[in-house]
Amino acid sequence: MTQDDLKKAVAKAALDYITPRLNDDSVIGVGTGSTANFFIDLLADIKTSFDGAVASSDATAQRLKSHGIPVYELTNVHELEFYIDGADEINERLEMIKGGGAALTREKIVAEVAKTFICIADESKQVGILGQFPLPVEVIPMARSHVGREIVRLGGDPQYREGVTTDNGNIIIDIHNMDLSRPIKVEERLNHVVGTVTNGLFARRPADLLLLGTKEGVRSIPRKGV
Helix, strand or coil: CCCCHHHHHHHHHHHHHHHHHHHCCEEEEEECCCHHHHHHHHHHHHHHCCEEEEEHHHHHHHHHCCCCCEECHHHEEEEEEEEEEECEEEEECCCCCCCCCCCHHHHHHHHHEEEEEEEEHHHHHEEECCCCCCEEECCCCHHHHHHHCCCCCCCCCCECCCCCCCCCCCCEEEEEECCCCCCCCHHHHHHHCCCCEECCCCCCCCEEEEEEEECCEEEECCCCCC
């Protein structure tokens, strides 16, 4: 199976999971990226089974609308039953690195609001310790140099992501070679750096369920204690 085949399989598994749990008033949070796009395309088949969606990026909103799925602002939604999104890396505690597509801030907000966060990923994204994938940080442009110096002080190697502006009008700094063996601690430390909007560690709010695409089929992995 190709990587796209695995992504399609987990997208279908997510659809099968949520469909019997939806009603006419349900609003779904939808993430950003290639795996999420497969889910959006499948979601169009059941668009009459729920009210609409909240998008984690402008690109996701456009794709949802192209399928005739209503898109709401989060400020106008009472609650989200589910949030479905991919990951750049995910560990056994379902803590993640996200933000390869520069949508990490909105993704983190939507994940925080959702009752159930379902991560859909292929097996290449599962790791023992986070950190091989560079950790993105969304930064206010005027704070770029300051945040970079603070990242070095915390033990990371910052790299400005050239030519990228987030949907919020900010920049991305990717952190290489940082010790992420204690993800929650690092998430908190980075968020305390003045000029940082947020970082791509989803440790304080991990996924509740991982649907992992493997060559043997889709594995359903709940977060321990959930």
